[in-house]
Amino acid sequence: xxxxxxxxxxxxxxxxxxxxxxxxxxxxxxxxxxxxxxxxxxxxxxxxxxxxxxxxxxxxxxxxxxxxxxxxxxxxxxxxxxxxxxxxxxxxxxxxxxxxxxxxxxxxxxxxxxxxxxxxxxxxxxxxxxxxxxxxxxxxxxxxxxxxxxxxxxxxxxxxxxxxxxxxxxxxxxxxxxxxxxxxxxxxxxxxxxxxxxxxxxxxxxxxxxxxxxxxxxxxxxxxxxxxxxxxxxxxxxxxxxxxxxxxxxxxxxxxxxxxxxxxxxxxxxxxxxxxxxxxxxxxxxxxxxxxxxxxxxxxxxxxxxxxxxxxxxxxxxxxxxx
Numbered sequence: 330x331x332x333x334x335x336x337x338x339x340x341x342x343x344x345x346x347x348x349x350x351x352x353x354x355x356x357x358x359x360x361x362x363x364x365x366x367x368x369x370x371x372x373x374x375x376x377x378x379x380x381x382x383x384x385x386x387x388x389x390x391x392x393x394x395x396x397x398x399x400x401x402x403x404x405x406x407x408x409x410x411x412x413x414x415x416x417x418x419x420x421x422x423x424x425x426x427x428x429x430x431x432x433x434x435x436x437x438x439x440x441x442x443x444x445x446x447x448x449x450x451x452x453x454x455x456x457x458x459x460x461x462x463x464x465x466x467x468x469x470x471x472x473x474x475x476x477x478x479x480x481x482x483x484x485x486x487x488x489x490x491x492x493x494x495x496x497x498x499x500x501x502x503x504x505x506x507x508x509x510x511x512x513x514x515x516x517x518x519x520x521x522x523x524x525x526x527x528x529x530x531x532x533x534x535x536x537x538x539x540x541x542x543x544x545x546x547x548x549x550x551x552x553x554x555x556x557x558x559x560x561x562x563x564x565x566x567x568x569x570x571x572x573x574x575x576x577x578x579x580x581x582x583x584x585x586x587x588x589x590x591x592x593x594x595x596x597x598x599x600x601x602x603x604x605x606x607x608x609x610x611x612x613x614x615x616x617x618x619x620x621x622x623x624x625x626x627x628x629x630x631x632x633x634x635x636x637x638x639x640x641x642x643x644x645x646x647x648x649x650x651x652x
Contacts, residue, residue, distance in 0.1 A: 338472040338480070345468035345481035346488055352465050353492070360446045360462045361496055364395070367444070369416030371397040374405065376430050378479040379422040379486065386420070386490030393494050394503035402430040410437060420446045420493075424466065424482045426454020435459045448489055450482060464489055523609045528642065529626050529635030530556070537562050537633070540569055540593035544580065547572050547592040556638050558623045561596045566632050568625050570596030602627045605634055612637050 364371055371390055375383040383399055390397035400409060400419075413419070419438055423431050426449040435445060439459065447460035450467035457463045466489050472480035497503075536554035538547050540561050551559045551572065559572040572595050580587055580595055587595070602625045603612055612624055616639060626635040 334474075341470060341472040342481045342484045345470075345472075345485050348469055349466055349485045349489065352467075356462050356464060357492070357496075360464060360493070361500065363444050363446065363462060364418050364493075364497060365500060367416055367418045369414050369418065371395055372400050372413055372417050372419045372443075373397060373422070373490075374400045374402055374419060374431065374434065375422030376402050376428055378483050379424060379428075382483050382486045382490070383420075383422050385487060386422075386494070389491060389494045390497070393498040394501050395494065395497045402428075402434045405434050406430075406437075410434075413438065413441065413443060415442055418444045418446065420448055421456060421460065422448045422486060423454075423456050424450045424479065424486070426451030426456035428456070432456060432459065448486060450485075524605070525603060525607055525609060525612050525624075525626055525637050526605045526635065528609060529637045530641070531635045535560060535633070535636045538572075538592045539563070540591065540596075542592045544572075544577075544587040544590040544592060544595045547595060548577060548587070551577075556623055556636065556640075558636075559592070560600075560625055560633060560636065561592050562633055568600065568602065568627055568631055568633050569593070570598045571600035571623075571625070572596045600625060602631070603637075604628070609642055613639075613642055 371387075373383040373387040373390075374380075380399070380401060387397040387399040398412065400412060405413075419435075421431055421435060426447065432455050435456070436459075438445060445460045445462075447456045447463045448466055449456050449463065450465070451457060452463060452465055452467065466482065466485045468481045468485050470476065471478065471482060534554065536550045536556055536559045538550050538559055538561055540563065547559050547561075551557070551574070557574055560568055561570040561572060562568050570593070572592060576595055576597055577587070580590065584590065601615065601619055601621065603615065605626055605628065615624060616622065622639040624637045625633060626637055627633055
């Protein structure tokens with residue numbers, strides 16, 4: 330019974346998000362354009378559960394390149410309204426759209442000339458009428474069996490805030506380097522700013538073979554190091570190519586085996602490499618883009634310095650990132 334109820338809650342919330350997703354249209358685009366055109370910050374306001382969700386939305390906006398702060402409606406009416414500047418855009422959150430404290434604040438904000446984006450489930454509510462743009466977060470029903478506690482509605486609100494944040498991030502061309510500037514500390518910041526030389530395999534831990542060695546010997550080296558790759562290097566330690574599990578499979582399919590084939594014939598030439606000054610975040614991005622799990626680290630002359638594996642970044646071994 331317990332598991333069934335839990336699954337039902339998640340199903341109801343999924344259905345709520347699906348309903349909100351289907352209604353996203355021109356109003357969302359208008360909201361984005363208003364925010365991008367503003368010289369000021371994005372002010373998030375709401376009370377109760379909406380206020381708590383609003384604080385999370387504000388935090389996400391800040392970390393992804395859109396300056397924001399949360400304004401409590403009651404505190405605003407008792408002096409904190411001075412935090413709002415003329416060019417700021419306000420996102421007002423109320424599922425019903427009839428929260429008295431919030432709607433009272435909107436009167437003052439409109440007099441100041443601030444653009445107001447409503448996030449509400451009440452399309453014809455007082456909040457919606459007062460707003461310049463309405464983001465509809467109406468959901469079919471709450472997951473609460475009593476239909477009273479904000480559950481699906483707060484999930485929908487948070488998801489709409491994430492949608493705003495991510496679209497703004499993309500429109501502003503916010504990059505990983507910008508993200509690092511906003512996360513100088515903490516486990517996530519450490520994961521993004523560490524250099525590849527701090528976590529790469531070195532020396533005997535790197536599977537390497539000479540080009541003239543047989544393919545069979547390359548496979549032995551591949552199995553011994555358990556990295557899924559073998560690097561082919563010359564006598565100067567210059568990288569010539571890489572042998573992967575996929576290269577071995579393709580060779581067997583094409584030739585019926587690996588007899589009389591050298592590592593040089595088996596390898597993929599000119600593998601993707603990165604320099605020692607690059608960051609783990611850059612390496613991870615390259616791996617994702619090219620769908621690979623290992624990156625050789627080389628100097629300007631293509632001499633091998635180390636090997637970075639996805640395990641170095643995501644947790645196999647002593648170095649482990651925590652999010």
